[in-house]
Amino acid sequence: MDIFGWIQLVLFVAVLLLLTKPMGIYLFRVLEPGEKTILPRVFGRVETFLYKIIGIDKDREQNWKEYGLALGLFSIIGLFLTYFILRFQNHLPLNPQHFGAVKAHLAFNTAVSFATNTNWQSYAGETTMSHFSQMVALTFQNFISAAVGIAVAAALVRGIARHRSQTIGNFWVDLVRTILYILLPLSLILALFFVSQGVIQNLNGDVQVTTVTTLEFQAGKGGKDGKEIVQTIPQGPVASQEAIKILGTNGGGFFNANSAHPYENPTPLSNFIQVLAIFLIPSGLTYYLGQVTKNKKHGWSVWTAMALLFLAAVLVCWYAEAQGNSRFETLGLSTNSNMEGKEVRFGVFNSALYATVTTDASCGAVNSMHDSFTPLGGLVTLIDIQLGEVVFGGVGSGLYGMLIFIILAVFLAGLMVGRTPEYLGKKIDIYDVKLCVFIILVTAFFILGPAAWAVSAKWGVSQVNNAGPHGLSEILYAFSSAAGNNGSAFAGLATNTPVYNIILGLVMIAGRFLVIVPVLALAGNMAKKKLTPPGSGSFPVHGLTFIILLVGTVIIVGLLTFLPALSLGPVAEHFLMTGSNKLF
Amino acid sequence: MLELKRVVLAIVVLTVLLGIIYPLTVWGLGQLIFPAKANGSLIYFNNKPIGSELISRRFSGPGYFHPRPSAAGQGYDASASGGSNLGPLSKTLLEQVNQRVRDYREENQLASDIRVPVDAVTASGSGLDPHISIENVVLQAARVAKTRHIDLEQVKAVIEHCTENRQLGILGETRVNVLLLNVEIEKLR
Numbered sequence: 001m002d003i004f005g006w007i008q009l010v011l012f013v014a015v016l017l018l019l020t021k022p023m024g025i026y027l028f029r030v031l032e033p034g035e036k037t038i039l040p041r042v043f044g045r046v047e048t049f050l051y052k053i054i055g056i057d058k059d060r061e062q063n064w065k066e067y068g069l070a071l072g073l074f075s076i077i078g079l080f081l082t083y084f085i086l087r088f089q090n091h092l093p094l095n096p097q098h099f100g101a102v103k104a105h106l107a108f109n110t111a112v113s114f115a116t117n118t119n120w121q122s123y124a125g126e127t128t129m130s131h132f133s134q135m136v137a138l139t140f141q142n143f144i145s146a147a148v149g150i151a152v153a154a155a156l157v158r159g160i161a162r163h164r165s166q167t168i169g170n171f172w173v174d175l176v177r178t179i180l181y182i183l184l185p186l187s188l189i190l191a192l193f194f195v196s197q198g199v200i201q202n203l204n205g206d207v208q209v210t211t212v213t214t215l216e217f218q219a220g221k222g223g224k225d226g227k228e229i230v231q232t233i234p235q236g237p238v239a240s241q242e243a244i245k246i247l248g249t250n251g252g253g254f255f256n257a258n259s260a261h262p263y264e265n266p267t268p269l270s271n272f273i274q275v276l277a278i279f280l281i282p283s284g285l286t287y288y289l290g291q292v293t294k295n296k297k298h299g300w301s302v303w304t305a306m307a308l309l310f311l312a313a314v315l316v317c318w319y320a321e322a323q324g325n326s327r328f329e330t331l332g333l334s335t336n337s338n339m340e341g342k343e344v345r346f347g348v349f350n351s352a353l354y355a356t357v358t359t360d361a362s363c364g365a366v367n368s369m370h371d372s373f374t375p376l377g378g379l380v381t382l383i384d385i386q387l388g389e390v391v392f393g394g395v396g397s398g399l400y401g402m403l404i405f406i407i408l409a410v411f412l413a414g415l416m417v418g419r420t421p422e423y424l425g426k427k428i429d430i431y432d433v434k435l436c437v438f439i440i441l442v443t444a445f446f447i448l449g450p451a452a453w454a455v456s457a458k459w460g461v462s463q464v465n466n467a468g469p470h471g472l473s474e475i476l477y478a479f480s481s482a483a484g485n486n487g488s489a490f491a492g493l494a495t496n497t498p499v500y501n502i503i504l505g506l507v508m509i510a511g512r513f514l515v516i517v518p519v520l521a522l523a524g525n526m527a528k529k530k531l532t533p534p535g536s537g538s539f540p541v542h543g544l545t546f547i548i549l550l551v552g553t554v555i556i557v558g559l560l561t562f563l564p565a566l567s568l569g570p571v572a573e574h575f576l577m578t579g580s581n582k583l584f
Numbered sequence: 585m586l587e588l589k590r591v592v593l594a595i596v597v598l599t600v601l602l603g604i605i606y607p608l609t610v611w612g613l614g615q616l617i618f619p620a621k622a623n624g625s626l627i628y629f630n631n632k633p634i635g636s637e638l639i640s641r642r643f644s645g646p647g648y649f650h651p652r653p654s655a656a657g658q659g660y661d662a663s664a665s666g667g668s669n670l671g672p673l674s675k676t677l678l679e680q681v682n683q684r685v686r687d688y689r690e691e692n693q694l695a696s697d698i699r700v701p702v703d704a705v706t707a708s709g710s711g712l713d714p715h716i717s718i719e720n721v722v723l724q725a726a727r728v729a730k731t732r733h734i735d736l737e738q739v740k741a742v743i744e745h746c747t748e749n750r751q752l753g754i755l756g757e758t759r760v761n762v763l764l765l766n767v768e769i770e771k772l773r
Contacts, residue, residue, distance in 0.1 A: 011754065053594075053597050054590050054597070055593065070587060074595070077591050081595055135604065136599060136603035139602065139603060140599050144602070172594070184606065191610040195614040195621055197621075198637075201607075201622045202615070202623050203611065206663065207636075209626070209641075210634065231635060231641050231662055233624060234663055237611060239622075240606060240607035256664070257709060257712070262712055266625075268757070269752065327678060333685070333702045333705070338672070339708075340681075341669070342708065344717055350755075350756060367709065368667075369667035369669055371669040372672070372677075465670070468673060470671035473671075490669070491669050492669030573673060577672055583674070
């Protein structure tokens with residue numbers, strides 16, 4: 001844990017902190033009805049034009065059921081579109097490598113994966129997807145699934161802030177404004193920045209270069225191969241996808257190696273901007289929460305709770321990776337830091353930082369291979385996902401996930417002092433708590449249930465890359481990632497089989513929509529309530545006590561369910577590594 | 585039904601905007617402003633493309649600096665990027681690293697008290713990591729100089745020239761690009 005790591009960590013947190021308020025104010029201007037942004041008027045014209053085509057009245061708000069219906073239909077039709085593009089990509093343009101149609105089970109898995117903002121990838125992009133599929137099927141989904149997440153968060157925040165209201169906003173307005181004012185302009189800037197660092201953006205086929213021996217022939221000496229070797233380097237529209245992949249916490253890479261690939265993440269600076277961009281919108285949303293509910297201290301307290309959980313995770317992960325694999329100690333290496341699956345330009349610190357950020361958020365992009373992390377480093381990434389990705393979290397999904405924990409925390413606090421629990425002047429009733437508990441349980445169920453099935457069935461265990469406890473971790477990670485809509489992987493697990501693709505696909509749908517629907521119902525129920533002025537017995541939702549209570553609730557409620565499974569996987573592996581000679 | 589019609593219309597216009605107009609705009613601007621980078625940062629030697637600055641390739645002769653081990657395909661296969669995904673207690677991993685340590689020591693004729701740089705014996709995440717650490721370069725320098733019958737000091741000067749520092753003085757790690765270094769070494773003749 002060297003000094004440069006510490007400097008980069010401080011820099012990262014400082015820049016994130018500085019960006020939170022401006023981003024939050026901007027989000028408020030975009031999402032709050034009647035507010036205006038600073039962008040030029042042409043955006044307003046495009047907005048009006050889009051409303052006209054879609055045929056909606058932007059001033060007509062929806063109740064939660066109408067909102068949910070529009071969102072559900074939109075996601076389903078989008079999913080079908082993606083599925084069919086993948087199935088027919090061999091008949092579509094921009095396919096210079098002449099890839100065939102994507103198999104049905106893989107197309108299903110991929111369409112679901114991108115529509116649910118998971119971006120789990122059972123395929124390797126460079127050998128599966130045409131440029132057209134990458135752009136029209138996948139980049140497009142990255143935008144809309146991210147916008148849907150932000151829309152749901154905005155709906156829930158409005159529900160909390162309003163009183164005696166039947167409506168929670170208009171889905172179409174939230175969708176269009178999020179895309180037009182936030183995701184599209186920021187992606188454009190980010191994409192061009194990435195190109196400036198070396199991320200490719202072209203529509204070419206593979207480039208063939210003659211390697212090694214050309215140079216060696218020139219020299220006329222030194223070569224032992226004596227023959228020309230050709231290296232095939234895939235090309236494509238990477239930067240445009242990279243930008244939204246990061247900004248929208250989608251995480252699906254153009255290439256198999258994702259952001260470890262030098263064409264996706266060529267420099268330390270591109271890497272720094274990527275980790276920052278993953279947290280940018282989720283962090284801004286905490287300020288947005290404070291502004292909409294007219295309680296900025298609350299917003300900052302939520303931010304602080306998230307930042308504390310983040311710091312704890314990143315420090316443990318970094319420490320574990322810097323300590324490295326104790327089995328290498330006798331090999332006479334320069335340092336024992338774990339560099340298997342990591343890139344030299346990032347080093348151990350930036351790999352640990354990226355791994356923590358991507359799993360804290362439901363991003364799932366990776367700049368190093370989590371499967372080769374030390375047991376404790378890998379444990380951190382697993383726990384991050386299983387907590388529900390509420391530490392800043394996915395765009396939108398992080399905030400609405402955290403709001404569920406906040407309501408539970410307030411409820412628990414109310415029980416402890418024997419008062420009717422209330423949150424920002426709203427009494428929390430049985431219905432609200434049932435919805436929150438349902439959301440917590442549904443994720444746990446869809447992680448542990450299918451994982452248990454997979455580890456006891458041939459279709460499950462036959463695909464692992466590592467035997468022993470690490471194999472269990474691979475499977476547990478896959479279902480955590482799918483149910484949590486994260487998308488990163490212990491990538492040794494080869495999931496491109498019909499059974500895995502279909503089951504993971506179903507888990508992703510459950511993890512997304514069995515959460516969104518109750519969140520919208522909660523928004524509707526909260527919006528209807530009347531406001532009670534806070535009394536002396538009201539539990540304040542800012543300050544140290546609240547932060548501690550919230551962090552405690554996240555850890556206890558979120559993590560306890562998974563402790564038995566984790567102790568058989570990464571925890572057991574850690575003790576085997578340090579206390580035995582066993583290899584698998 | 586009205587809602588369904590809206591959904592379909594919305595999907596159609598957004599597909600055009602986000603799936604076609606947006607990537608093509610980035611493509612146009614990228615090709616205009618940063619053409620070399622947008623097209624893959626290719627390196628030419630005697631007018632032939634010999635690789636990309638960003639993509640590692642195999643160098644096995646003793647007269648060249650060697651990149652990190654690669655788990656991409658059969659090694660350095662740019663159409664099959666990826667890491668080994670071997671866990672810390674994998675027997676395969678331990679055997680691989682052990683073998684690489686032995687090979688590295690032998691190739692570079694290291695004295696037994698000299699430690700082997702960790703990046704020289706572990707596979708990168710992408711399998712295409714274009715860089716190696718400074719320690720790794722320095723330990724290979726004597727071999728390259730000896731094979732090419734050139735002065736070690738000359739090689740060291742080239743290494744110095746090719747060293748990339750932390751970006752903005754802070755970010756990432758100090759490193760050397762193997763392909764660029766080998767091209768510079770080649771020019772020494």
